[in-house]
Amino acid sequence: ATQFYESIFATTLIPMDLPNIRMRMFPLDDIQNGIGGAVVDSGGFHKPSLTDGPLIYLNANPDIQLILDKVDSAGGSIMVGKTEISPENGYMAVIIDTEGNRIGLHSVAP
Template sequence: MTFTNAISWFEIPATDLNRATKFYETIFDTQLIPMDMPEIKMRMFALTDMMSGVGGAVVDSGGSHKPSATDGPLIYLNGSPDLQIVLDRVEAAGGKVLMPKTEITPEYGYMALFLDTEGNRIGLHSSPQ
């Protein structure tokens, strides 16, 4: 089996969905799309192609998903073309920069880490410039 992307979907836990939605909409300068189900409320990141792209959402699952700065997987959101633009909005939106823009290698681009308003450690990645 060959994967187009190693990840097909991600969920970022939130305890205050309105606060988390405002944070991500502010730092990415976008609108998240509401999608609520009986047991979980989601605010999805927009996708141009649901079948081939990687999708994800900020979620309030009533406590079964818990924000964490240290436990669990670390996801990297797309900060292209320059993750510094997104990173510059983090603190004003209520988050905290944990690692500034850092070159991985000239071929692999840049990374950074931040703490969101819910207490999640999230990565950013952008391609080489």
């Protein structure tokens, strides 16, 4: 999944491996005030799902469509295309990554 996320977000994830855990962190400019995330493989602890579990949203600013345009070529798929939440709250979409995880995307209103 690392290559998928690096491709759609045009970034390089940072390796932060631990014993028996492979972790790749999203770069974070302001560690004190920003919100980061990681792609983690810890063996059997997590089972990918298209329907179960929480739906985690990732920041797709400045334009969610720029991310969605890269999903198919990176090996993922779009479950819900760009959808307006409201004029004030921007847009959302749901994608399926290369590991079968359902991931939400959000971008603010222009």
